[in-house]
Amino acid sequence: MANYELVLNPDEEDEKRFNVPGKGLIIGRSPDSDVVLTSSLISRRHARVWHEGDVLFVNDLNSRNGIAVNGTQVNQAALEEGDTLTVGDSVFVVVKDRSDSHQSSIISYEKASAIYEEMVQEGGSGRLPILYKAAQLLGTVFDLDELFAQILKTIFEALPAKRGLVVTVDSEDSKPEVRASLSRGEDADELPLSKTLFYYVFSRKNAILTLDAQEDERFDGAQSIMGHAIRSAMCAPLCGRRSIVGAIYVDSGQATAPFANADLELLAAIGRVVGVAVENARLYKENVEHERLAAIGEATAGLGHCMKNILTGIKGGAQFIDKAVADDDVSWLKKGWSILSRSIERMEMLVLNLLTYSRGIRPERGPTDLNSLVREVLAVVSPRAESLDVAIEFRPGKVGIINIDAREMYRVILNLATNAIEACEKGKGQVTVATFGDANGCRVKVRDTGCGIPPEVLDKLFQAFVTTKGSSGTGLGLAVSRKIVREHGGDLTVESKVGKGTTFTVDLPSEAALAAMSQTLPQSEAERETQTGG
16 A cells, blocks of 8 residues: 655645555544644534545545645545645645655654653553663753763664764754764764755654665665665654754664664654753753843843942042142042042942952961951941941850951951941941850851841842942842851851841851761862862
């Protein structure tokens, strides 16, 4: 019995091919039809196409708009190769599938999905372990090139292949790129790549088995096939949910007929599951890139806002100095220089925070008296607290000497204390700094009686360029402070109630606790960079 296909939109991007099976097929609008057409001109069961021996027939199933063969409306007619069959507003071309003449097999994208489900549900006639191993690789190997290499090894364990390739494409009309190759006895770097076979698979989304590619009429003696002496070969598309992302190819070299239909079914099923995994990996990469670009955009906007505020201060200070020169009045000079000095300090702090936030630090630990460090910080911020009439209380605990980077921890506590003072209402505020210590480590709490932080701000408080200070803040202080504390193996947390106040807590583990954690937790970013020369 001759094999026929109905081709819808031949040679177009949306070309579709429908094989006419022995039982025939139904064309209609009903979801139960073999060929589903959604146009309003199509009846639910519009037409039937079937075989009688080597002859193909079509008949109208009492449709509303009828059918036509080569432009002539008919109720029933025999079809020959090259005939056009019009069903509603869809036109099919009848073609002979000569796959039987060269003993080859084809598996469509849809059938590959069904085969995969069948293998999983029914055990797959001994093929399930191979499919399971391939699926297991998807969950354990995350580098695509390594994944493709392992998939080829798995296929070679199950099939009598001599050479194999995995190629990927960025789009269906792009050039195939070899991502992995494997060979029994040949140099894998010099394996043949038949573009004819790959483009055939890409254009039709079908897995194909040919037992003699050199005699296969579909390839018409293509130079790549003849030149590489390809005979028995299989190629299956890597199909994602949205598009083809590549293909798996295996051949027998110059040997003939080692592959069976069951081998093609296995290759098609593997191609289906690997294709979805590759597409998911690409989507994940795209999402990461989009998030990265969005983060860069937010960072640029935040940095620009900070710079604008600082430059505004510098410009204001310069104007005061210009006025001092013009009026020969030193008082204006003092005011202008005060503004310039504060702006320069803010610029210096912004640059320092940016460097710390972007590159990280490796703590330069040394014996440090934490209570003395806190007293130094409070001595520095006391003038600011006095100017705002905010009371400061220090409650030192039994902490003793700890091994930390004193300079960086000074920055952290200074930032927290300054924030606490500025959060308080003038004349009514209270800032309390307390230290605690035990065998597991030490803790510094900085509590204020200010206005508190709203929950919607609290959730993103440690993100870069998020500030509660308006134009006077850079939005980097807390992000950098948490980074410094975490590089010490600890953490910086916050609790706040609107109208009641806010408490920041610095937790620093003891050396013993830190050593215990290092046995189970990943290294810090700075440690990894140091060991890798980054």
